[in-house]
């Protein structure tokens with residue numbers, strides 16, 4: 247399939263694996279890229295720029311296809327060493343960066359001078375237009391369904407994507423709730439040039455996380471996610487569990503008076519143990535409503551091949567067939 251996204255990134259299929267904390271290691275990114283999609287290493291999961299440089303090297307040993315690095319700009323006082331991370335990306339010869347979180351404007355000149363294409367993840371039309379105005383090459387439009395941070399506007403993709411298509415000139419991918427060939431065809435129909443998946447890629451053989459995480463996603467239905475940290479205007483969609491119930495109870499009890507310190511135990515530093523040791527109830531971890539559509543743990547190649555075959559069948563048989571007289 248050829249779209250503006252496959253052309254922009256030099257990939258075979260218009261499928262991107264979004265950056266995911268403690269999931270987006272070289273094993274997953276290279277598997278996605280080898281299967282013809284765009285794999286993404288999560289920059290900040292590597293504690294230092296030197297470790298990121300090493301992860302990029304490892305990924306390059308596992309694939310000769312294009313892959314990217316996610317840089318999430320956090321709203322924190324003690325910012326990570328972003329210039330160092332960007333140097334590691336540039337020196338590592340990576341040509342695609344997925345930015346997310348705060349406005350990436352400050353970092354765009356450094357990235358563009360190195361010939362790097364930037365796709366910024368946005369949860370609203372207004373942020374997508376801002377990304378276009380500051381010179382991003384593409385955007386990933388992340389609907390209310392998404393795992394992780396859906397923003398505060400709560401607009402689902404059936405509205406958000408066609409609204410983005412009405413306004414944007416640069417190419418965009420649909421993100422949030424994408425799982426299969428149906429998702430891809432729907433995303434294209436709504437004006438996107440491809441799709442970005444997070445949760446679906448965790449439940450694959452190559453995702454380097456504990457099997458408990460994969461099984462929790464397979465077992466979950468579309469009713470099993472919760473929104474946490476809304477009172478802090480840092481909303482995150484997570485899979486429900488004992489820690490999440492506790493966190494939500496604190497939110498109800500403390501109301502507007504709640505601060506980050508009140509929920510630190512449930513959210514701070516919980517990812518390594520959950521993802522690597524499979525301690526599922528330790529804290530809140532991002533997961534999309536799309537868990538309701540995930541019923542197996544295939545290899546990345548089988549998943550991507552299946553998506554592309556299903557998309558082709560839908561377009562050629564189901565949709566074209568409806569037009570036949």
Ligand SMILES: Cc1cc2nc3c(=O)[nH]c(=O)nc-3n(C[C@H](O)[C@H](O)[C@H](O)COP(=O)(O)O)c2cc1C
Nearest residue numbers: 264265266267346392393394422423444445532534
């Ligand atoms: C476990 C997990 C961790 C994530 N970590 C990040 C992150 O560090 N940075 C980021 O930009 N997005 C992160 N995301 C969001 C994904 O990149 C992607 O936008 C989102 O998962 C899409 O929604 P979906 O899960 O419905 O496919 C994370 C998502 C999940 C499920």
